Each structure stands twice: as C-alpha cells, then as structure tokens.
Amino acid sequence: MKKYLESLRKELKTNGLNDIDIQDIINDLTEMIHEAMDEGLDEVDIPKKFGHPKDLAKDLAKDETNQSEKSKAKDGLLFSTSDIQMIDVKLYNEDINIVSGENDRIEVYGENVDRKNYKIYKESHCLCLERKNTLAVKFRIFRTSNEKFIIKLPKDYQLKDISLNIKSSDGGLNHIKTNRLTIRSVSGDLKISNVHGEDFQMKSISGDVNIKNTEWITLTISNVSGDFDINHTHVKDNIRINTVSGDVDIFESSGKELDYNAVSGDLIGKEFYPESMALKSISGDIKIKNKDQSKPIEIIRKRSLSGDIDI
Amino acid sequence: MNAQFKRGIVELCVLSELAQVDMYGYQIINRISKHLDVNENTIYPILRRLTKEGYFETYLQESSEGPPRKYYKMTNQGLKRYLKSRDDWDEFIGGVYDILNKGGKKYEEILRKFKKRT
Numbered sequence: 001m002k003k004y005l006e007s008l009r010k011e012l013k014t015n016g017l018n019d020i021d022i023q024d025i026i027n028d029l030t031e032m033i034h035e036a037m038d039e040g041l042d043e044v045d046i047p048k049k050f051g052h053p054k055d056l057a058k059d060l061a062k063d064e065t066n067q068s069e070k071s072k073a074k075d076g077l078l079f080s081t082s083d084i085q086m087i088d089v090k091l092y093n094e095d096i097n098i099v100s101g102e103n104d105r106i107e108v109y110g111e112n113v114d115r116k117n118y119k120i121y122k123e124s125h126c127l128c129l130e131r132k133n134t135l136a137v138k139f140r141i142f143r144t145s146n147e148k149f150i151i152k153l154p155k156d157y158q159l160k161d162i163s164l165n166i167k168s169s170d171g172g173l174n175h176i177k178t179n180r181l182t183i184r185s186v187s188g189d190l191k192i193s194n195v196h197g198e199d200f201q202m203k204s205i206s207g208d209v210n211i212k213n214t215e216w217i218t219l220t221i222s223n224v225s226g227d228f229d230i231n232h233t234h235v236k237d238n239i240r241i242n243t244v245s246g247d248v249d250i251f252e253s254s255g256k257e258l259d260y261n262a263v264s265g266d267l268i269g270k271e272f273y274p275e276s277m278a279l280k281s282i283s284g285d286i287k288i289k290n291k292d293q294s295k296p297i298e299i300i301r302k303r304s305l306s307g308d309i310d311i
Numbered sequence: 312m313n314a315q316f317k318r319g320i321v322e323l324c325v326l327s328e329l330a331q332v333d334m335y336g337y338q339i340i341n342r343i344s345k346h347l348d349v350n351e352n353t354i355y356p357i358l359r360r361l362t363k364e365g366y367f368e369t370y371l372q373e374s375s376e377g378p379p380r381k382y383y384k385m386t387n388q389g390l391k392r393y394l395k396s397r398d399d400w401d402e403f404i405g406g407v408y409d410i411l412n413k414g415g416k417k418y419e420e421i422l423r424k425f426k427k428r429t
Contacts, residue, residue: 028336028355031381035337038376051352059353063360 001033004046004053011057025060078120079108085125086161087151092131093168093188094147100175101152111148127151170207185209219255221248223265239274241267243284257300260286266307276300281307321349322357323400326385326393329367335380358383366392 005026012022033046041049050056082105089096094113101107106127108120119130129149153159159178164171164185172191173181181200183190185207193212201220202209209223212231220240221228228241228248235255241248243265250272258274260267262284269288276298279286286304288297288311302309324343328334334342340354361367366389371379385393415421 025359028359028381031335031378032337032340032355034377035335049351050355051350056352056356059356060359063356063363 001030001037001043001046004033004050005029008053008057011053012060015057015061017057017061076109077107078110078113078115079127080105081122081127082106083125084122084127085159086127086163087159088126088128088163088165089149089151090128090130090165091149091167091169094131094149096129096149096151096164096166096169096171098151098153098162098171098173098176100155100157102155103152104154106154106157107152109150109152111150112146113149223248247284262286262307273297277302279303279309281305281309283307286310317349318353318357321347321354322361323393323396325354325357325361326366326389326396329383329385330390330393333382333384335372335382339383361389365389 008029009022009026012025017025029050033041033050036046036049037043047053051059084106087098089098108127108129110118117132119128119132121128129151153176155175157177159176161180162173162176162178162182163180164183166184166188167186169185169188170190171185171188173193173195174191175194176196178195178197179199181192181195181197181202183202183204185202185204187205188207189209190204190207191210191212192214193210195214197215198217199220200214200216200218201222203222204226205224207226208229209221209226210229210231211233212229214233215235216233217236218238218240219233219235221242223241223243223246225244226246228243228246230248230250230253232251233253235253237255238257238259239255240259242261244263245265247266247268248260248262250267250269252271254272255274256276258277258279260277260279260281262281264283266284267279267281267286267288269290271290271292272288273290273292273295274297277288278301279299280301281304283306284304285307286309290297297311299311321343324347325339328339328342336355336358339358340351343349343354344351358367362369362383365386367383367385369381369383372382374380415424
C-alpha cells in the first residue's frame with residue numbers, strides 16, 4: 001500500500017498537480033484502500049481496484065485541466081470569427097448585447113453560460129447563436145440568472161443584417177451599423193443606441209424598449225403592452241407604429257410620415273417633427289408638443305374614438 | 312461500451328447516490344460497482360471532479376472501525392445539476408428507446424420482422 005501511494009504521488013507530481021491537491025488525493029486513497037483491505041482486498045490487487053498509479057494520475061490530471069478550461073469558457077471568449085455579414089441570434093432568457101469593440105475580429109463572449117446548451121457557428125456569411133431546444137428549456141426548470149452573451153464587432157463594422165429572436169432576454173445594441181435590423185422579443189427589455197441602418201423592424205409583446213441616437217430609412221414598430229421610448233431618432237422615410245396598450249414617447253426625433261395605430265396606448269411627442277402624420281387611436285391619447293413653429297406637421301388623418309388628440 | 316459514455320453514466324449515478332444520503336468514498340464506489348459493470352477506478356476521479364465543481368461538500372466523521380471518514384454531502388447546486396442531468400438522460404434514453412422499439416420490443420418480434428424480409 002505504501003509503495004502504491006508513493007508511486008501515485010510521483011505520478012501526480014509528473015502530471016503537474018499542485019502539492020495541496022496531491023496530499024488531498026493521497027489522503028482519500030489511503031482511506032479508501034484501508035476500507036477495501038478491511039473487507040479483504042489483497043495488497044497486490046490494489047492497482048486493479050483503484051487503478052494503476054499512472055492511469056489514475058492521468059485521469060485525475062485530465063479532470064483538473066478540463067475544469068480550468070471549462071471555467072475559462074464559462075466567462076470569456078467562446079467564438080471568434082471574421083468575414084461576417086449577418087448575425088442571427090435565437091435565445092430564451094439569456095441577456096444579449098451586441099456592441100463594437102477594439103479588436104478586428106468578431107467575438108462572442110459568454111458569462112455564466114453553459115456552453116453545451118448553445119450552438120455557436122458560422123454558416124456562409126452568417127454568425128448564428130442559438131439556445132438548443134432541450135426539455136429543460138421548454139419547461140423553464142433551470143432558469144438561472146446572469147447568463148449573458150456579448151457579441152463584439154470591430155469598430156465601424158458594416159453588417160447587412162441582424163436578426164434577434166428572443167423571449168425573455170434583456171438586450172442591447174450599441175454603436176452598430178447594419179442595413180437591416182429585425183427584433184422579435186416577447187418580454188425582454190431592450191436598449192438600442194447609436195445604431196445606424198436602413199430598415200428596422202421591431203416586434204415586442206411586453207418588453208420595454210428604449211431607442212436612442214439612431215438613424216434609419218424606415219422604422220416599423222409593432223407592440224402589445226410594452227412601453228417605447230424613442231429619443232434622438234431620425235428616419236428618412238416612414239415610421240409605422242402599432243401598439244395595443246403600450247405607451248410610446250418620442251423625443252427630439254424626425255421622420256417623413258408617421259403612421260400611428262393604437263388601441264389604448266398613449267403617444268406623447270416632444271420636439272418630434274415628422275413631415276406628416278396619420279393617426280388612429282381607440283382610447284389612447286395623442287399629444288404632440290413642439291416649440292419650433294417653422295416646421296409644421298401635415299395631418300393626413302386623425303381619428304380617435306375616446307382619446308384626446310392635442311397637437 | 313464507450314469509455315466517455317460510461318463516464319457520463321457513472322457521473323449520473325454518483326449524483327443520484329448522494330442525492331439520497333451523505334456517504335464516504337468507498338461506500339459510493341461499492342454501491343455503484345455492485346450494480347454496474349464499470350471500472351471501479353473511474354469512480355473516484357469523477358467524485359473528486361464533482362466536488363471541485365461545487366456539487367458536493369465534504370466533512371469528516373468518526374467511525375467505530377477506524378480513523379475518521381471523509382463524507383460527501385450534496386449541495387443545492389449539486390441537486391440542480393442532478394435534476395438537469397437526469398432530465399437530459401431521460402430525454403436521451405427515451406429517444407434511444409423510441410428508435411429501438413420501432414423495430415420491435417421483444418426478440419421474437421425483431422426476429423420475426425427480420426425473417427419476413429429475407
């Protein structure tokens with residue numbers, strides 16, 4: 001037994017384990033071998049039952065290194081790529097942030113995520129990040145908080161398409177250029193700032209959305225009960241907003257034509273200068289307050305059943 | 312059977328054993344190797360790794376037969392891991408049986424189906 005343990009100690013050392021771990025392992029093995037010998041295990045059969053020192057040491061060393069790799073993957077770089085034109089994200093409740101960084105490659109980082117639950121891959125020119133559809137996800141048994149993905153793009157990187165399909169994830173886009181931006185969200189809150197592009201389509205059920213410092217050619221928002229806060233956003237062509245009961249606030253923004261449909265949500269505009277507006281509301285109020293009288297707004301249509309319209 | 316695959320199964324068994332009651336190392340090895348044809352020397356490294364990952368805590372307890380024993384106690388995180396692993400396992404093995412049973416559940420049925428074709 002002594003010989004076995006000595007030999008194991010040597011092998012553990014060769015495999016690069018530290019002294020504390022080695023002593024811990026030797027203590028465990030001493031205890032277990034004692035138990036086994038009390039039950040009648042013969043001295044010569046120790047290696048057979050507990051493994052040859054070489055194999056056992058290798059086995060233990062592999063797990064120690066695996067673990068450090070795993071923790072690295074847990075909080076850090078998960079994927080790095082280049083030559084990407086599209087980003088396609090499908091997540092459940094993990095936070096997602098797409099931002100511009102300092103590197104010249106596109107990088108996906110994870111925080112507190114279990115890599116095996118996700119697929120991250122590149123297909124033609126598309127970077128895809130998906131949550132695997134396991135039973136545990138379907139029934140939301142293992143909702144752990146703080147799972148977070150960050151996609152970092154090179155500075156001023158021009159993308160063709162970003163598509164976000166998320167359920168309760170919170171998310172953000174910051175300093176991004178993309179021709180198309182499509183977001184479908186159920187209940188996550190989103191912050192979109194400093195994003196420039198052509199076509200932005202946003203569908204949300206109950207998440208709150210904050211849009212700030214952005215420029216588009218067309219902007220389409222479809223929303224059930226979340227609140228929208230739109231700040232410093234300039235749209236060359238049409239703005240379409242459909243909302244059921246969520247409120248929409250627009251501040252210091254402009255557009256060509258606003259097509260607004262609401263059931264009970266309120267629209268409040270301050271320093272908001274579209275060239276024309278078509279407004280329809282059932283019971284929501286519409287209030288637009290502008291200081292600059294030199295930019296009159298043409299009202300194409302104005303209909304409300306019971307809400308107040310004040311421009 | 313594939314070693315990697317066996318390792319996953321042993322991990323699940325270790326989690327299951329410790330979900331029930333605190334145990335010392337040799338006890339765990341004995342209880343598992345009694346039921347499964349696995350190399351006993353694969354169990355300790357798995358036990359150690361799971362402990363390092365925070366799924367078990369350890370404490371020493373006096374024993375009447377000799378020196379104190381190191382007991383392993385499952386943490387909340389360990390229980391969560393067990394339930395998740397078990398879920399994955401159930402789903403996986405369920406899928407496997409869906410495939411296997413398509414060809415028949417019993418030997419006679421499988422043979423009969425096979426003979427019909429030849």
